[in-house]
Amino acid sequence: xxxxxxxxxxxxxxxxxxxxxxxxxxxxxxxxxxxxxxxxxxxxxxxxxxxxxxxxxxxxxxxxxxxxxxxxxxxxxxxxxxxxxxxxxxxxxxxxxxxxxxxxxxxxxxxxxxxxxxxxxxxxxxxxxxxxxxxxxxxxxxxxxxxxxxxxxxxxxxxxxxxxxxxxxxxxxxxxxxxxxxxxxxxxxxxxxxxxxxxxxxxxxxxxxxxxx
Numbered sequence: 001x002x003x004x005x006x007x008x009x010x011x012x013x014x015x016x017x018x019x020x021x022x023x024x025x026x027x028x029x030x031x032x033x034x035x036x037x038x039x040x041x042x043x044x045x046x047x048x049x050x051x052x053x054x055x056x057x058x059x060x061x062x063x064x065x066x067x068x069x070x071x072x073x074x075x076x077x078x079x080x081x082x083x084x085x086x087x088x089x090x091x092x093x094x095x096x097x098x099x100x101x102x103x104x105x106x107x108x109x110x111x112x113x114x115x116x117x118x119x120x121x122x123x124x125x126x127x128x129x130x131x132x133x134x135x136x137x138x139x140x141x142x143x144x145x146x147x148x149x150x151x152x153x154x155x156x157x158x159x160x161x162x163x164x165x166x167x168x169x170x171x172x173x174x175x176x177x178x179x180x181x182x183x184x185x186x187x188x189x190x191x192x193x194x195x196x197x198x199x200x201x202x203x204x205x206x207x208x209x210x211x212x213x
Contacts, residue, residue: 024124024140027158035115035162036072040067040191044184045074061183064111070196071111082109088198090208097203098211099175115165118156121145127155136160137167150174160203 009069035041042065049058062075073080081088082102084092089098127139142154150172157167170178200210 005149012031020108021124023042024126027138027163028124028140028156028197030163031158031165032116032119038187040131040187041115041187041188042066042184042186043182046179046181046183048179049083049176049182050179051174053175056176064114064194065189065191066111067196072195081196082111083196083198084185090203095206096211097208098212098213099198117193118142118154122154129160130157132166135166 034075041154042063044063046059046061049056051057057165060076062073064071064073068084069082070084071080071082077091077093079090079092082089085102087100087102089100091097103136122144124141125141125143128137130137130139136159138160140158142156144151152171152173154171155167155169156165157169158164162185164180164182168178168180172178204210
């Protein structure tokens with residue numbers, strides 16, 4: 001009798017986990033559909049990197065404008081531009097521009113993937129619901145399917161009403177925790193036609209060193 005009861009409890013737990021996983025995936029599908037419906041997106045965010053063991057605690061802010069795969073990313077005093085084929089990294093402090101071809105095999109989370117990376121390669125779990133200044137933020141836990149991933153887990157906080165991502169908390173297997181909090185999320189803004197165009201002559205005239213790799 002005890003064995004049958006144990007089996008029933010295991011089956012019930014497995015069923016609940018499957019339901020929670022499906023619920024989490026459905027929420028992220030809604031987020032993905034919402035994100036892909038916009039012509040362009042502007043995000044202003046706070047970035048915190050913390051590793052207690054290594055005594056690292058860094059905090060900064062950045063912003064990114066995205067339209068399709070193209071993006072303009074401002075972070076740590078540098079700027080990165082992707083025009084659809086090449087990535088331009090502009091570092092005013094060094095008066096240097098690096099130009100690289102974008103690799104189709106590159107699996108890193110680029111700014112253009114920042115709001116959609118969760119679509120593939122993860123198992124999903126329904127997590128806590130928080131109230132943040134009157135906003136309901138539902139968290140979904142993502143665990144990489146690839147066991148060799150350096151990421152242990154990611155908590156993705158979603159605004160229940162807008163279906164916009166509010167917070168991302170990535171925990172690495174080395175104990176490093178990266179937190180990105182969205183301060184401002186704007187959509188369908190009027191953009192300059194040359195926003196994602198790199199003007200090489202401008203930087204050459206300003207004395208920048210152009211590196212092609």
